[in-house]
Each structure stands twice: as structure tokens, then as C-alpha cells.
Amino acid sequence: xxESETTLMEPGAMSSSALKGAEKEQNDMIKPSxxxxxxxxxxxxxxxxxxxxxxxxxxxxxxxxxxxxxxRGWRAINWTFLTQPxxxxxxxxxxxPCIIGTLCLSMxxxxxxxxxxxxxxxxxxxxxxxGRVLRVIRLGINNLAGVPSIVFGLFGLALFVVLLGFGVxxxxxxxxxxxxxxxxxxxxxxxxLRAVPDTYREASLGLGATKWQTIYRVxxxxxxxxxxxxxxxxxxxxxxxxxxxxxxxxxxYSPSLPSSIFDEIMALPYHIYVLATAGTExxxxxxxQYGTALVLIVLVLGLNLVAIVYRARLRRRLG
Amino acid sequence: xxxxAGTGQNQIKEMDEFARKGRGRQRRERAIRIFFFCIALASIxxxxxxxxxxxxxxxxxxxxxxxxxxxxxxxxxxxDEPPDFGIFALIMASLxxxxxxxxxxxxxxxxxxxxxxxVASARIRELVKPIVELLAxxxxxxxxxxxxxxxxxxxxxxxxxxTGLNLFNASLMLAFMSIPTICSISEDAIFSVxxxxxxxxxxxxxxxLETIVRVIVPASISGIATAIILGMSRAIGETMVVxxxxxxxxxxxxxxxxxxxxxxxxxxxxxxxxPFRGDHYYALxxxxxxxxxxxxxxxxxxxxxxxxxxxxGAATL
Amino acid sequence: MKTxxxxxxxxDFPALEGVSLDxxxxxxxxxxxxxxxxxxxxxxxxNRMNDLIPYSRAEGKVLLxxxxxxxxxxxxxGLRRRIGxxxxxxxxxxxxxxxxxxxxxxxxxISKKTYLANRVEESLNLAALWDEVSDRLDDSxxxxxxxxxxxxxxxxxxxxEPEVLLMDEPCSALDPIATxxxxxxxxxxxxxxxxxxxxxxxxxxxxxxxxTGFFYLGKLIEVDDTDTIFTRPKLQQTEDYITGRxx
Numbered sequence: 001x002x003e004s005e006t007t008l009m010e011p012g013a014m015s016s017s018a019l020k021g022a023e024k025e026q027n028d029m030i031k032p033s034x035x036x037x038x039x040x041x042x043x044x045x046x047x048x049x050x051x052x053x054x055x056x057x058x059x060x061x062x063x064x065x066x067x068x069x070x071x072r073g074w075r076a077i078n079w080t081f082l083t084q085p086x087x088x089x090x091x092x093x094x095x096x097p098c099i100i101g102t103l104c105l106s107m108x109x110x111x112x113x114x115x116x117x118x119x120x121x122x123x124x125x126x127x128x129x130x131g132r133v134l135r136v137i138r139l140g141i142n143n144l145a146g147v148p149s150i151v152f153g154l155f156g157l158a159l160f161v162v163l164l165g166f167g168v169x170x171x172x173x174x175x176x177x178x179x180x181x182x183x184x185x186x187x188x189x190x191x192x193l194r195a196v197p198d199t200y201r202e203a204s205l206g207l208g209a210t211k212w213q214t215i216y217r218v219x220x221x222x223x224x225x226x227x228x229x230x231x232x233x234x235x236x237x238x239x240x241x242x243x244x245x246x247x248x249x250x251x252x253y254s255p256s257l258p259s260s261i262f263d264e265i266m267a268l269p270y271h272i273y274v275l276a277t278a279g280t281e282x283x284x285x286x287x288x289q290y291g292t293a294l295v296l297i298v299l300v301l302g303l304n305l306v307a308i309v310y311r312a313r314l315r316r317r318l319g
Numbered sequence: 320x321x322x323x324a325g326t327g328q329n330q331i332k333e334m335d336e337f338a339r340k341g342r343g344r345q346r347r348e349r350a351i352r353i354f355f356f357c358i359a360l361a362s363i364x365x366x367x368x369x370x371x372x373x374x375x376x377x378x379x380x381x382x383x384x385x386x387x388x389x390x391x392x393x394x395x396x397x398x399d400e401p402p403d404f405g406i407f408a409l410i411m412a413s414l415x416x417x418x419x420x421x422x423x424x425x426x427x428x429x430x431x432x433x434x435x436x437x438v439a440s441a442r443i444r445e446l447v448k449p450i451v452e453l454l455a456x457x458x459x460x461x462x463x464x465x466x467x468x469x470x471x472x473x474x475x476x477x478x479x480x481x482t483g484l485n486l487f488n489a490s491l492m493l494a495f496m497s498i499p500t501i502c503s504i505s506e507d508a509i510f511s512v513x514x515x516x517x518x519x520x521x522x523x524x525x526x527x528l529e530t531i532v533r534v535i536v537p538a539s540i541s542g543i544a545t546a547i548i549l550g551m552s553r554a555i556g557e558t559m560v561v562x563x564x565x566x567x568x569x570x571x572x573x574x575x576x577x578x579x580x581x582x583x584x585x586x587x588x589x590x591x592x593x594p595f596r597g598d599h600y601y602a603l604x605x606x607x608x609x610x611x612x613x614x615x616x617x618x619x620x621x622x623x624x625x626x627x628x629x630x631x632g633a634a635t636l
Numbered sequence: 637m638k639t640x641x642x643x644x645x646x647x648d649f650p651a652l653e654g655v656s657l658d659x660x661x662x663x664x665x666x667x668x669x670x671x672x673x674x675x676x677x678x679x680x681x682x683n684r685m686n687d688l689i690p691y692s693r694a695e696g697k698v699l700l701x702x703x704x705x706x707x708x709x710x711x712x713x714g715l716r717r718r719i720g721x722x723x724x725x726x727x728x729x730x731x732x733x734x735x736x737x738x739x740x741x742x743x744x745x746i747s748k749k750t751y752l753a754n755r756v757e758e759s760l761n762l763a764a765l766w767d768e769v770s771d772r773l774d775d776s777x778x779x780x781x782x783x784x785x786x787x788x789x790x791x792x793x794x795x796x797e798p799e800v801l802l803m804d805e806p807c808s809a810l811d812p813i814a815t816x817x818x819x820x821x822x823x824x825x826x827x828x829x830x831x832x833x834x835x836x837x838x839x840x841x842x843x844x845x846x847x848t849g850f851f852y853l854g855k856l857i858e859v860d861d862t863d864t865i866f867t868r869p870k871l872q873q874t875e876d877y878i879t880g881r882x883x
Contacts, residue, residue: 055439058454069465127352144365144369149558150556150607150610155369157590186362233456243559243583276467297457
């Protein structure tokens with residue numbers, strides 16, 4: 001303890017002054033020299049400058065990406081682009097089927113993930129007692145969150161498309177995306193449930209409510225806004241994913257809009273990939289690619305922004 | 320010493336009633352609890368199913384190729400006659416992009432986290448944190464697209480390269496995908512270092528920077544390490560960026576500007592044309608197994624660090 | 637209601653050791669002692685609220701009408717309906733005033749409107765809050781003042797017609813005027829309930845209680861009529877605490 005206290009007092013973390021004799025050190029501690037004080041200050045200022053630069057680089061990167069997409073994409077966006085299907089081997093026309101497809105897939109994913117995710121979070125936060133079972137379940141969730149998106153694609157292909165015979169379809173894609181979104185929903189729901197004060201639970205139980213009545217009537221209503229925020233983030237995540245739907249739901253081109261959940265569909269992220277790498281005229285359709293990317297980013301970042309602002313207001317209200 | 324007067328007939332009846340109702344209630348509550356428990360198993364079940372299906376569709380390849388030849392084989396010519404199924408170049412490519420991406424993302428992510436948790440004013444913090452989150456929310460296909468149409472031509476011109484789609488470009492894009500992960504998890508860890516520790520150091524005359532370097536970072540190092548590993552895990556598993564930007568050449572990289580073909584890119588690019596349940600199809604699933612094992616290792620290590628070296632702080636008292 | 641030789645453990649740490657104490661109807665029993673002495677733990681044993689704490693266990697008996705509430709066959713939910721609890725900090729639900737009071741009735745399966753309305757009014761009257769909130773029953777309970785919120789919590793507890801009322805430092809978060817109102821309320825309520833109150837404020841114990849138990853380090857040191865405890869305690873330890881020489 002003593003030793004670490006002394007090290008704390010050593011001025012200038014990386015200066016050579018630490019080599020001075022102990023006697024001198026003692027005196028310095030009581031009366032620090034001006035030169036050393038200045039060195040410490042300069043050192044700190046430059047380090048903090050570095051921190052700031054690092055943060056600025058992130059902001060700049062986001063700004064540059066958005067700048068390029070907006071500057072080159074907005075010209076492509078007009079009423080026709082948003083409301084018409086692609087024509088002439090996807091070199092002209094709009095992206096309506098992709099927008100609809102992405103909406104179907106992300107909504108489908110959330111329909112799968114939200115009930116399961118919220119129920120899992122309820123178990124983890126309200127029922128589970130610490131122990132090996134809980135540890136295993138948590139390990140499962142953490143590792144599920146870390147599974148690469150392409151592996152989810154392989155999984156969806158093997159299970160939903162092939163084994164269960166759903167084919168390349170909205171259903172297969174939504175189930176695959178749902179499995180991938182599950183950890184996001186569980187995480188957000190758990191956070192929301194944790195934020196509900198224990199006194200609510202105690203008050204309700206103290207009045208003779210059962211555990212389930214307490215969860216259903218007190219805890220869930222109080223946690224609902226937080227859970228909804230998580231759901232919005234989950235939709236955003238599902239809408240932007242490409243790899244899991246490549247083999248399970250999305251197709252290069254579909255002449256008609258989907259009419260059932262067993263239909264294959266087009267989707268915004270896959271459309272960007274296809275136009276940019278395998279389209280018939282990659283260079284000539286750049287503006288369409290930028291336009292599609294801009295629509296996707298507006299959709300995804302818009303959803304995220306809504307969730308972030310909503311959550312910030314929520315936190316402020318909870319104080 | 321009964322506290323309530325009148326233990327008459329009525330009260331006994333009432334208590335019987337209570338007991339009867341209570342038993343029904345207990346049964347119902349237990350059923351609800353079991354119901355939620357079963358649903359909570361969904362995640363681990365899904366994880367189990369992923370493993371089962373990867374192995375089911377991937378293992379048959381090892382009837383044709385030995386595990387050793389598959390992993391250390393230098394040649395990946397799945398459509399040749401006879402085909403070669405060696406993914407060593409793919410593994411090296413994945414490791415190379417992840418390493419280069421980490422070199423960029425770790426300092427940027429951790430320093431940004433330190434800035435947010437320690438230096439930034441509350442107002443700036445509230446502004447920058449959402450920016451980091453938005454960075455995390457950018458769809459990977461958009462980042463890949465950006466790398467392809469903006470960064471690649473730029474690199475090609477500046478460094479006079481045959482192609483801008485290469486290891487460096489992919490690493491740069493991957494770095495920006497893993498920075499948010501590294502930053503936000505580290506920031507949580509740094510921010511939750513108890514104020515008392517910080518104040519103790521400041522009160523002893525240490526500057527703010529000295530306090531950060533000698534007290535705050537050591538106290539939150541397990542959280543920062545977890546963040547870094549999860550960030551790397553995200554980079555190695557990311558698909559669209561490496562599919563669009565890495566260049567796609569199946570060779571072991573010897574320079575920063577070589578085009579490469581990491582594992583996820585190979586799976587994504589070839590699965591569509593691989594004949595269903597042919598050798599190529601099995602080989603791609605087996606590549607998926609290797610990729611899955613890599614990310615699983617990263618996650619288990621991260622989980623282990625997070626649990627074993629639990630953060631110093633009020634929570635442990 | 638009584639406890640016999642009650643022990644309570646948080647993990648291996650004994651929070652209560654060998655507590656035997658009787659609580660009487662129409663009497664207010666105050667539990668006093670320095671913080672960490674186990675008085676709140678005891679209170680929370682009486683309606684098994686401590687069940688919520690992982691790795692904790694109780695040994696010994698807590699009898700309500702001669703029945704051990706720690707008997708494995710006991711229906712904890714039914715038990716808690718018979719024992720109301722008021723907490724340290726006012727903790728109304730983020731619902732309307734009306735729904736807060738009606739909560740306990742609703743979870744008991746009562747949904748008839750007129751009956752609910754009558755019982756809510758009755759309970760709010762008992763808690764001396766009706767006059768202040770009768771015109772804002774549909775407003776959020778979180779908009780009430782701290783003292784009003786605490787009386788709302790008392791009304792909420794009373795609505796299910798408990799036999800025993802547990803109060804865990806009910807005034808610690810309140811200003812003196814609100815405290816006074818709550819104390820008056822306790823006085824009125826004791827004619828129909830067994831009231832057990834935990835307090836760190838000795839003047840409050842002296843003002844509101846008939847019987848006082850002094851706790852120290854998880855043990856019941858002395859229990860007697862409040863007058864006796866505060867004027868002629870039998871043990872030196874009790875006297876030291878009451879006169880402020882420690883704790």
C-alpha cells in the first residue's frame with residue numbers, strides 16, 4: 001500500500017526523474033519544482049490531446065461516410081426510385097421491392113425475437129438465481145451474440161431452407177435474422193428490467209400479489225419503454241444485415257412483389273451488394289447503388305436515432 | 320400469546336380456503352416459472368443447433384480431405400478437376416485482416432473510451448457517445464460499399480497500386496466496424512471505476528493523467544481486455560466488408576497491399592454456386608466450422624477474463 | 637404474532653440470532669438499534685420478504701395465529717396478503733393514485749367498479765389522505781409530495797385489509813410535518829391492527845410505540861414497555877444506546 005502510494009506521487013509518469021535519490025525525492029514531494037510541474041502539465045495536455053484526436057477520428061469517419069453517401073446518393077432519390085421496381089436488367093427504375101423486402105424481413109425478425117427475447121430476459125432477471133444454470137444460459141447468449149453473421153447464414157440455410165423445407169423465403173430469412181437479433185433484444189430487455197427499482201417488486205409482493213402478477217402488472221409496464229427501445233435497435237440491426245439473408249431469403253431479382261411468407265424477396269443490403277459487384281453495368285449504375293445505400297442508411301440510422309433519443313429522454317426522466 | 324382474537328369456526332374455514340387457493344396458486348406460479356425457463360433456453364439451444372448443423376453439413380468433406388490437409392493445405396481450387404480444398408490461405412487472410420484492423424482499432428477505441436469517460440465534459444460525452452453508437456449501427460454492406468467506391472480508388476491512386484481492393488483497405492474498414500465495440504465496452508469499464516479510487520489518487524497529488532495511467536486503467540483492465548477481444552471477434556467474423564473490399568485472391572499475403580480472401584468472404588462468394596451437398600458445399604460449411612471455432616475461442620476468452628478478473632470496484636465489496 | 641428462536645443468515649453471516657419476540661394486537665411494537673443490528677432483517681422475516689435474497693435462510697419459527705409461516709406448506713402469497721408492509725422510501729407504482737390503492741384488490745381478483753371505488757375511498761380515508769387527493773385520483777401517484785406518497789403507500793397496504801402492518805422506517809425520507817402526520821396515523825390505526833415499526837429515531841419510538849425491542853449485533857437485547865425501556869432499562873447496554881452514548 002505504502003509503495004503504491006509513493007508511486008502515485010511520482011511526478012511525470014514516464015520521466016527519468018524517478019531515478020533520483022530517495023532523499024531528494026522526499027523533498028520534491030513536499031516542494032515540487034516548477035520545471036517538473038510544468039512537464040507534468042504539458043505531458044497531460046498532450047496526452048489528452050491524443051485522446052481528443054482519437055475521438056475526433058471516429059466522428060470524422062462517420063461524417064465522411066455519410067457525406068459521400070448523401071452527396072452522391074441524393075440525386076438518385078426521387079419518387080420513381082422509391083415507388084417503382086427496377087427495370088432494364090436493374091440499370092434503371094426504382095427499388096420498391098427491396099424496401100418492402102427489407103421491411104418484411106426486419107419485422108418478421110422482430111416478431112420472432114421480441115417475445116422470445118423478452119421472456120428470456122424475464123427469466124434471467126426475475127426468476128433465475130445465481131448458479132451454474134444461469135452461468136450456462138449467459139454463456140449461451142454471449143456466444144450467440146458473437147457468432148459471425150455468415151455462420152448464421154449457413155445455419156439458416158441448413159435448418160430452415162433445407163431441413164424444414166421453407167426454401168429461400170421471407171420465413172427462412174426472418175427466422176435466421178431473428179436468431180441473430182435475439183441477444184440484442186435480451187440485452188436491452190434485461191437492462192430495462194434491471195432499471196425497475198426493487199421497491200416496486202417488494203411493494204407489490206407485500207400486497208399479496210404473486211410473482212407473475214408482480215411481473216405482469218408492475219415490472220413489465222415500468223420496463224416497457226426500455227424494451228421498446230431495444231426492439232427498435234433490433235429492427236435496425238436486422239434491416240442492415242446482408243450475410244444471413246444471402247442464402248436464406250434474398251434474391252438477385254424478383255419480377256413480382258412477395259405474396260406470402262414462402263416467397264423469396266429482394267432486400268436493400270443485398271441489392272447494394274449485387275449492383276456493386278455483380279450487376280450488368282457496375283459503373284453505369286453507381287448512382288443507383290449510392291441511392292440504395294442512402295435509403296438503407298437513412299432507414300437504419302433513423303431507427304437508431306429514434307431509439308437513442310428516446311432512451312436519453314427515458315434516462316433523464318428516471319433521473 | 321395469540322395476537323388475533325377469535326379463532327372461531329369462521330376463521331378456521333377462512334384459513335382452509337386460503338390454503339386451498341394457495342396450493343392452486345403455487346402450482347400456477349411454478350408452471351409460469353418453468354415456461355419462462357424453457358424460453359430462456361432458446362439462446363443456448365440455437366447455439367447448439369448452429370453447432371449441430373455446421374458439423375452435419377461440414378464434416379462430410381473430411382471423408383475426402385484430411386483435417387490436416389484442409390487446414391494447412393496451400394491450395395483452394397474447389398471447382399478444379401480434381402479440386403483442392405486447402406483453406407490455409409483463407410485462414411491466414413482472416414488473421415491478417417484481423418491483426419491489421421486491431422492495430423488501428425485498439426488504440427483508437429481505447430483512447431476514445433478514455434476521452435469519453437475521463438476528459439470530455441458531460442455535454443460532449445452526450446454528443447459523442449451516440450456518434451459511436453451510430454458508427455456501430457452502420458450496416459456492414461454500406462461500409463463495404465464505401466470501401467469499394469471511395470477508399471479503393473483513393474488508395475490505388477495514392478500508393479500507385481494495381482488494385483485498391485486489398486488487405487489494407489479491408490483492415491481499415493474492419494477497424495471502423497470494431498471501434499464502436501471496443502470503445503463502448505471499455506468506456507463502461509472505465510466509467511465504473513469507483514470515484515473513491517480516483518479521488519484517492521488525486522488527493523495524493525497525482526495529476527489527472529497519472530491517475531488515469533496508474534489507477535484507472537489498471538482498475539478497469541479486465542473490461543478493456545474483454546472489449547478488445549470482442550472487437551477482434553467482430554472483425555474476424557465480419558463478412559460483407561471482406562467480401563467486397565479484400566480483393567478476393569486466394570494467396571497468403573506478403574504485403575499490406577496484397578489482395579486477400581478471408582474465410583467469410585469465401586463462404587459468401589461461393590455458396591451460391593456450390594452444388595447442393597457436393598464437396599464444395601461441404602468444404603464451405605467446414606470453413607464455417609473453422610470460423611465459428613475462432614470466434615468461439617475469442618468469446619470464451621473474453622468471458623473468462625470478464626469473470627475471473629472481475630473489476631475492482633464497489634460491486635465486489 | 638410471535639417469533640421463537642429465530643436465526644437468519646445472509647450466506648454464512650448471521651444477521652439474526654435467537655430472536656424470540658411477541659407482537660400484540662392493538663399495540664405498536666418498535667424495533668430500535670444501531671444500523672446493521674438486524675431490526676430491518678427481522679421485519680422482513682415477518683412477511684418472508686427476505687425470501688427474495690439469494691443464499692439466505694431462516695431457522696426457528698415465526699408464528700402467525702399459531703401457524704409457522706416458514707412451514708414449507710405455507711402459501712407465501714396468501715401470507716403477504718395478511719401482512720401489510722410500508723417501506724423506507726415511499727414507493728408508489730408509476731400508476732394513478734386510484735390504481736395504486738386498488739392494486740392489491742385487483743391482484744386478488746376483485747374487479748367490480750363500485751366496490752373498488754368504495755374500498756379505495758375507505759382506505760384513503762383511513763390513511764388521512766382522501767381530502768387531499770379526492771380530486772386527483774386519476775393523476776399519476778408520482779406527482780404527490782413525499783409525505784402524501786408515503787400515506788398513499790399506507791392506504792395501498794390497508795386496502796387489502798391486512799391483520800399486521802410492518803413499517804420499515806416509514807418516516808426516514810420525510811420532513812418533520814409529514815412525519816408528524818404519519819405518526820398521528822399510526823396512533824389511529826393501532827386500534828385495529830398489530831403494528832410493528834422499525835425506526836432509528838428514538839424519539840419516534842418513544843412517541844408512537846407501546847412496546848420497544850432493542851437490537852444489537854443481530855440479537856434482541858431487551859424488550860419491554862416503551863416507558864420502561866426509555867426510563868428504567870434493565871441493561872446497561874440499552875441505557876447506553878438510549879442515552880446516546882454509542883450507536
